[in-house]
Amino acid sequence: MRICLDTSGYSAFKRGHERAIDLVRRSSEIVIPITVLGELFAGFRFGGQERRNHEEFDRFRESPRVRVAPLDEETAACYAEIVTGLRDRGTPIPTNDIWIAAGAMQAGLRVVTADHHFARVPQVAVELIELG
Numbered sequence: 001m002r003i004c005l006d007t008s009g010y011s012a013f014k015r016g017h018e019r020a021i022d023l024v025r026r027s028s029e030i031v032i033p034i035t036v037l038g039e040l041f042a043g044f045r046f047g048g049q050e051r052r053n054h055e056e057f058d059r060f061r062e063s064p065r066v067r068v069a070p071l072d073e074e075t076a077a078c079y080a081e082i083v084t085g086l087r088d089r090g091t092p093i094p095t096n097d098i099w100i101a102a103g104a105m106q107a108g109l110r111v112v113t114a115d116h117h118f119a120r121v122p123q124v125a126v127e128l129i130e131l132g
């Protein structure tokens with residue numbers, strides 16, 4: 001399985017959520033969109049343990065299965081398709097999550113997330129983590 005790890009998916013993994021851990025362990029490729037990288041870095045700054053969080057994330061990224069995916073023109077075309085479809089159906093989702101979905105769509109990845117609104121994006125498969 002190849003996954004796109006959303007910010008909430010990474011957080012669930014780091015907090016020891018069993019489903020998130022299982023999905024990460026079973027994945028042959030773990031892609032972190034550059035948008036998620038920005039969200040994580042901002043979260044690290046807002047939290048009280050920025051250095052520790054960066055160090056843990058750096059260790060996570062050392063795995064040959066993990067890569068950060070940039071945005072490019074093809075991602076932008078996927079974004080346009082997703083955002084127009086959401087608007088046509090009257091089901092908007094946060095802009096960053098549209099970019100995350102666009103990257104997943106582009107690469108054919110499953111989005112691992114705790115955010116239910118990804119289910120509104122028919123162009124991507126979603127592995128929903130229920131945080132309870």
